[in-house]
Amino acid sequence: MPVLDKNSHLQALFAPQSVAVIGASSRPESVGRAVFSNVLRYDYTGVVYPVNPKARSIMGVRAYTSVLDIPDPVDLAVIIVPSAGVAQVLQECGQKGIKGAIVITAGFKELGGEGINKEAEVLNAARQSGIPLLGPNCLGIINTDPQVSLNASFSRLMPSPGNIALVSQSGAVGVAALEYAQAERIGLSKFVSVGNKADLNENDFLAYLQEDPQTDVILLYLEDLADPRRFFQLAEGSSPRKPILAIKSGRTAAGAKAASSHTGALAGSDAAYDALFAQCGVFRVESLEELFDYAAAFATQPLPQGNRAAIVTNAGGLGIMATDAAVRYGLTMANFQEETMERLQESLPPAANLHNPVDVLGDATEERYAAALENVLADPGVDGAIVISTPQLMTNLAAIASAVTRVASQHQKPTLVCQMALGEIEETLTILSHGRLPHYAFPEEAVRTLGAMARYARNLGRPRYEVKTFADVDRDAVTEVFAGVKNKGRSFVLEPEAHQIFQAYGFPVLPHSWVRSADDAAQAAEEMGYPVALKIVSPDIVHSRAQAELARAEAEVGRARCELTRVEALVKQKVSSEHALDQTRAALAVALVQKMAAPGAEMILGMTRDPHFGPLLMIGLGGTLVEIFQDVMFSVAPISEPWAHRMIEDLKAFPLLSGYRGEPPGDLEMIAECLERLSQLALDFPEIRELDINPLMVFPQGQGAAVVDARIFVG
Structure with missing residues (x-):
């Protein structure tokens, strides 16, 4: 059976009309029981079939010996059987006409050795059956859409519905993220644990989610990319419409090892990810805390038009701390217009600070907060606001939250809230959540988030990719140079050859000439004009500091270059001398006479x-x-x-x-x-x-x- 288009069939994973849980179990604390229980108890709107050859029923639902025994069509198979039996089960799923499969079972590529062979067999079975495969070794999939309400995972909770999707390469990180989102009152639209990515990977789900009407923000936890080029194409098309925030774990310098060039040494193993994300508009974050801090704002607030921030607070010290954080995170403190200052003066007590950060004083009521926030958000020089409040005896945090929510809803500028109270703020958090205002425990978190939004908004203005192709290049000349290098068994290009290559590709190259004698060098120098540089060209000297001894020799030659203006004298002292050749211990092929560059x-x-x-x-x-x-x-x-x-x-x-x-x-x-x-x-x-x-x-x-x-x- 031919492999079907995966993206068009991901609907079977996210919104199946029927699910077979193959390996469902009544045994307490088993994964099979956890998955089957989740499908049942979170009000899945379709039909679920437990498959277990040793059970007649599971949790009151009739069980089947094989998926082939189910009398009705099945869209999705969730497979939780021992690894040795997964390939056979997938073949049966193919015979049944199942449209998608999730393999939760572990014990494959992640173990190495025989596990790699097992995973290859599983992938082969899925492809022969034309079944898009999620996993193996994954947590599962969740869709909070009330029309589906599917939790085909062994997570212990069902996220609240929201407009944020999370794709995680790690099941354990996925579980932690689900717990954190629930604790922070952040709703999710979809959750996917991709596991070993034998078939479906982050690119397939990115393609699906960018068209998903329930998803406005996409979160990624990545350990690698299956296909960076495809990821680039998908993300570049999606990120202007739906922000993509990503954690890429494994920041390390180990990949830079013993590189031959400066570029190789500086690149490291992580530079490519930073570069790719920046170019395609993916916003990289460093922790789950940052991921959800940012996601909460991106999912609920408009993006700022610039980086000018206003702060409204009832605590002067926190306003100062927030101002310091603003500078640290790339924001500037907005300068209010004269009209704004006049209105603030009319609505605030004489002791209040009218400048940014605005201090409404410790006894501020909700009316005072509302007036201050209304005035600063109306100022054309303000791109976003952060509201900070601390609990005083005369402070009603819930009333302040209601007032801030009301004012913020009347402006198309991001407003973030920090209420620094650890107890009895349930009502406050509910008000802010219903008003779609993100809440942060500390001012620095709110400022960092607004800074991230400003940077992301700036990146939206990045140029689209229209790559120029230069027609004035000579590919044949470069091909000829590389052929000569290969024939001589070298892994590097001599500098004169490098200049040939760059000249063939239209780079501005200084006048230069290969020479084999002092007379040739003098003639070349006369023709190109002084001052010139003379460089030793030898297959034994590739990098001037490759070895300490050669470094000293190169430095000696370098001093001579600087001191002499006549190439004849340089050749006589440094090239014609057998003693100099012995010092370099290099096979001198030719020398390169090069016009000295002007200062720059x-x-x-x-x-x-x-x-x-x-x-x-x-x-x-x-x-x-x-x-x-x-x-x-x-x-x-x-x-x-x-x-x-x-x-x-x-x-x-x-x-x-x-x-x-x-x-x-x-x-x-x-x-x-x-x-x-x-x-x-x-x-x-x-x-x-x-x-x-x-x-x-x-x-x-x-x-x-x-x-x-x-x-x-x-x-």
Whole structure:
């Protein structure tokens, strides 16, 4: 039976009209009992069939020996049998015409060895039967839509209905997330535990959820991506309409190991995820707390138009703390218009602070809070507000919550609430929940969330991907260079060859010439004009600091370059001397005479090829500073021109490029073009493993740039 289109059949998993729980059990504390009990007790609107060859009935429902014995059609099979029997059960499901399957059973790929073979058999059985498969080794699936009300999982609770969907690669993290959401009064529309992702993965559910009318915000817990390119395409299309917030666990530097280039060393195992998420609009968070703090606001509040925040509080100290947090999380404190200040003065006591943060004083009533919030939200210079209240003897938190809810509903600006009371706030939380206002225990949490909303809103303005293809490149010339490198058994490209490659792809390359004698060097220098640099070209010297001894030799040559303006003298002292060759202990093939670059800003451009993401591009502050400051930005190729500019602007060193303290701005257009050309080069030639251009000398605006030094590694 051919494999059916998975996305069109996910409806069988989320909204089946009938469910067979294969492995349902009456045994207390068994997974089979937990799953079957959940389907029953949370008022599933369809028909459920327990399947267990050793039982006549389970929890009062007639049981069947096999799924084939069920007389009626079955849409979904939830399988909880020993791992050795799962493939056979899936074959029977295929014979029954079942449209989807969830394998909760563990004991597959996660164990390695024989478990990998078992999982392959299960996947083969599902595909032969044309059944989309969730799992194995998963928690299950939940749909809170009242028209379905399906809890096909062994979670101990059913989330409240909401407009947030959660997809988790970890069942244990999923359980913790469900508990946290329930405690924080955050409702969910869907929950999916993808488990081992033998068949269906996060991309399939992302495609489904972006069209799901019950879902407005998508949350992801990821340990890896099954197909990063497809994820990019789906997320880029979805994120402008539905925010996607993701935790990607496993931030580590272990993946950077012994890289050959600066780019490879700086990339690490996590840079690709950061780059991919940023490019496709996914907002990355660091913890479950952040995930649900942000989700509660994204699901209920409009996005801010900017990052100007107003704070209304009855506690001056907390207002100061919130102001400090605003700076930390990328917000600016809004400056109120004169009209706003006048209205605040009319509605607040003389002792109140009218400036931002607005202090309505400790005895503030709900009327005072309402007046202050109304005035600041009406100010055109305010993009969002945070309301803080502490419990005083004269403070009615529930009344304040009602007033804030009423005022906030009349404005299209996000309003977040922090009521710092630990006891007897049930009524307050209910009011805020019904009014769709997110509540936070501490001011910093609310400020951090508003900052996240502002950053996300800014990212919505990111340019769509229209990648330029340069027609002025010479692919044949580059192919010829790589063929020569391969024939010589090298894993790297000599620097003159690297300059050939970059020149063929339209990079601004300094005038240069290969020479084999002092006379040739002198002639080349005369033709290109002084000052020039002379570089040793040898297969034994790839990176100037690859070994300490070679580093010393390179440094010696480097000092000579700086001191001499006539290449004849340099050749006579450093190249013609057999003693100098002995010092370098290198096989001198040729020398490279290169025109010295004019002074400019030193940048680094690089690429490392990630096994899953493909070419990972890098830009940063160059020269010897790159590994000290590590001021770099990464992106996954291909990139567009606007995104290239975004990479440049996000560097901490960007002020140095844009004109700092009277210095002329650098040629940003040329830097962006070099990034785009590097993207095309990396995609056109998959044999490039890593490369650095360090430095790319950037000249003042309109004067271009120049590739000075370059390294390319192949393999």
